[in-house]
Amino acid sequence: MDTLHLAQRPRPLPAGFLSTLQDYFGERCSTAQSVREHHGRDESPYPTMPPDAVVYAQSVDDVAWVARHCHAHGIALIPFGAGSSLEGHILAVQGGVCVDLSRMDQILQVHPEDFTATVQAGVTRKQLNDSLRDTGLFFPIDPGADASLGGMAATRASGTNAVRYGTMRDNVMSLKVVTADGRVITTANRARKSSAGYDLTRLFIGSEGTLGIIVEVIVRLYPQPEAISAAICNFPDLDSAVRSVIDVIQMGIPVARVEFMDSGAVRATNQYSHLTLNESPLLLFEFHGSPAAVREQAETVQQITRDHGGLDFEWAERPEDRSRLWTARHNAYFAGLGLRPGCRSSTTDVCVPISRLAECVGETARELDAASFPYTIVGHVGDGNFHVLMLLDPDNPAEWAESERLNHRLVQRAIEMDGTCTGEHGIGLHKQVFMRAEHGDDALDVMRALKAALDPRDILNPGKILPAASA
Structure with missing residues (x-):
């Protein structure tokens, strides 16, 4: 199955339906191509799949009205928030109406x-x-x-x-x-x-x-915590960094955040955010609590990291320094794109039990090292979740195919380790193919029964999450 080049299968809108929408929503209904295309793409690798119309809801009554009318005519209805999803969640694979909720902001x-x-x-x-x-x-x-x-x-x-x-x-x-x-x-x-x-x-x-x-x-x-302290710690290799996190979590130390960045991600972050971080695998910690608790947590974690070859902590205690570090971490996706100008990213995530994290990350990195394209790995490793950014030439089908093979192996590895195909990205379009391996046919039948009971005409974001029963 080609999971990157799905064709749109629009349901035709009945005659007069657009006029009905425009009569109710007025200027808050748009069929302009630019507006439709904006609402028909996200941060996934899929091509744009625009809806037939976009309506901007301002109230619960607006949403209920458009749902009633789409239900009556069997028209696809796709909710839209900020458009930042990564797996094709908002793409209008069957056309229809996109209801933009961004103006419901009270x-x-x-x-x-x-x-x-x-x-x-x-x-x-x-x-x-x-x-x-x-x-x-x-x-x-x-x-x-x-x-x-x-x-x-x-x-x-x-x-x-x-x-x-x-x-x-x-x-x-x-x-x-x-x-x-x-x-x-x-x-x-x-x-x-x-x-x-x-x-x-x-x-x-x-x-x-x-x-x-x-x-x-x-x-x-x-x-709000009484005291907050953040620190970074570099490691000689990826395995040492991840095993440090495993020890920290297994000891029950209540860190607020612990993030991982591989060497490629650190290099991209330095370029994008104008930082001078040591370009080796890095952990970024944050501690919350009373001043004494924060100090005790940090001292214990620093000793654990030293035992795994980590360097001494570099502290960011001032709010502006912490903000700069976390903003840089949050921009890791856009920073990664800068490693290969003009590229598109296929971004995936998995989550595994913390005891299997080092093994899963290590095997994944070894496979990616042999890939024909650059990549980065970042992760919320404190809960076993990590992300892979594969930076692809959009005009090279061979790279897309290779990235899909690597993604499939990564997910298979995670599921075999009693993990999941996605820790936080969700399923959307891109990860439907893994649902059977993770849940089994009987569980999928229950999910389909729930969908049929709540949405018998299959109008709500159709084509997402559940693979076809015969697939």
């Missing part, structure tokens, strides 16, 4: 005494944290891109803080969701726990817009 309620915030789906993580600045609270999930909270819930995002604070699955208390036929449901209340019925919140988290459209999110907040 922070509806903050309950500091309960450590919760209620936001519309288009609110971004930076926007939420900026609004919380004077409350002493923050929202910790940080996937790097300034993603929308609705999109982060839909893809079960995580990021650099997941080793301490968990993922979106752990930090969403409730959702408001528009169903395929335009009903509006609330999955839970703000109580910190409940045993009332099916856990609908978790059902929609990670569903990638295929079961319902998330329009509001209630998230957990956390107190």
Whole structure:
């Protein structure tokens, strides 16, 4: 199966449907080619697959209205947040209507005494944290891109803080969701726990817009740490760096973040962010807590890294220095592209049990060293998750084919190690082919039954997550 060159299979729009959309949305409905193309591509390696029309929702009623009408006519409906996905999640493989939620950007309620915030789906993580600045609270999930909270819930995002604070699955208390036929449901209340019925919140988290459209999110907040300290540590080789992380996690040291960058990623980061980091495998740590706790954590971790050949920590204690380091880490994707100007990136991720991480990363790097194209490896290695950037000539089909073979071997390796084909990117289009190997046919049948029950006309982000039953 060629997973990179899928053809669009549009469903024709019925006569008069565009006029109906334009009558309701007015100037908030666009069929301009540039707008459609912007909403028909993401950071995946796929070609642009634009919808037939884009509507900009400003309210739950807007989303419910377009869902009812698309459901009545069997028209594909694709939700769009910030467009930063990596696996083809938002591509309109069957044409249809894209509902852009970016204008639903209101922070509806903050309950500091309960450590919760209620936001519309288009609110971004930076926007939420900026609004919380004077409350002493923050929202910790940080996937790097300034993603929308609705999109982060839909893809079960995580990021650099997941080793301490968990993922979106752990930090969403409730959702408001528009169903395929335009009903509006609330999955839970703000109580910190409940045993009332099916856990609908978790059902929609990670569903990638295929079961319902998330329009509001209630998230957990956390107190700002009393003290924060960050440090970098270089290593003579990749294996030493990763084994240091394994020892740190297995000792139960509550690091807030621990990120890995291989030599290529460090070199790209230096060029892109104008830094002077030592260009060898590197770990980037952050510690949260009281001053005494932070100092104790750092001293213990530094001793572990020394035991594995790591150099002494280089500290970044001032907020501006920490921000510069983490901004550079978050820009590792764009930095990597700079290693090969004009390239396209095929970006993949896997996650394995922490005890198998060094083996998985090491075998992956050895295979990539023999590839005909450059690559980088970065990772949220504190929870066993790492990412590979394969930098490809867009006009060289042989490189694309080679990258797909390497990606397949990487995923097979991770699944054989009792891991998963994706720790945080999600499935979208690119990783459908791995769902059977990870879950098995019976589990996929259950997923298809859920999809059929909630979206019987298959209008919600069709063609994503689930492989065809006969595939």
